[in-house]
Amino acid sequence: MTGTGPLSPSSPTSPDSARRPLVAILSGAGISTDSGIPDYRGPQGVWRQDPEAEKLVTYEYYMNDPEIRRRSWQLRRDSPALRARPNAAHEAIARLERSGTPVRVITQNVDGLHQLAGVPDRKVLELxxxxxxxVCTRCHARTPMSEAVARVDAGDPDPACLECGGILKSATVMFGERLDPEVLGTAMRVAEAADVFIAVGTSLQVQPAASLVGLAAEHGARLVIMNAEPTPYDELAAETIRTPIGTALPELLATLTP
Structure with missing residues (x-):
């Protein structure tokens, strides 16, 4: 860990010591590994173990190759994310939010564990x-993943939309797709307004999510980066933390709890 000491509600990063600082947390895959969900770019990451796996979440391959879709559905069917539970890091964020500290979570994850830990849905931005x-790629009908997976379990290797017969995909942003501009716009406003900005468990290599770190620093936030490996934004951080997230994040957030 490097930096200038613990954060606190009276941190000089807040322009008004009478109010509690706005804490923005950008979370990546590394925050969920303790819940049994593998990350992507870490030392044991999915992409490092099997570079071909990236095709399964690339829009062009997915839409044009039925075999890619079948493999994708098997991946979803077996995904630990559907059964995962929040870990100590998710729970620490939820505790901070319940303490009355203004908290906003911007997540690159698609597992829903922040909400399951108790952070209100309106305070979580799923980039x-x-x-x-x-979601159906033709009529845009949206249905639970569990229903589609049940169809795969029943023997349909590539379930089509029940409304129009279109290709179904997970309601995630695949490589080659644009982020929801409304969600991204809100995330940018949060980054600009944050007094404390914590990037946790993210390699900060995927844009535009990573650019939120620079935006927060540019607008005066105290930046903390918590990740097992160095990131391109470490030089902007007031503090970099390499110790395990499951213990380091609860300790850090405890210094912000009134």
Missing amino acids: HGTGHFV
Whole structure:
């Protein structure tokens, strides 16, 4: 850990010491590994173990190759994210929010664990969508992932939309798709307004999510980066933390709890 000491509600990063600082948390795959969900770019990440796996979440391959879709559905069917539970890091964020500290979570994850831990849905911005629903690429009908997976279990390797017969995909942002401009716009406003900005468990290599870190620093936020490996934004951080997230994040957030 490097930096200038613990954060606190009376941190000089807040322009008004009488109010509690706005804490923005950008979370990536690393925050959910303790819940049994593998990350993507870490030392044991999915992309490092099987570079071909990236095709399964690339829109062009998915839409044009039925075999890619079948493999994708098997991946979803077996995904630990559908059964995962929040871990100590998710719970620490939820505790901070319940303490009355203004908290906003901007997540690159699609597992829904922040909400399951107790952070209100309206305070969580899912930049890359959610893996708990599927959407039709033709009529845009949205249905629970569990229903589609049940059809795969019943023997349909590539279930089509029941409304129009279109191709179904998870309600996540695949490579080659644009982020929801409304969600991204709100995330940018949160980054600009944040007094404390914590990037946790993210390699900060995927844009435009990573650019939120620079935006927060540019607008005066105290930046903390918590990740197992160095990131391109470490030089902007007041503090970088390499210790395990499951213990480091609760300790850090405890210094912000009134």
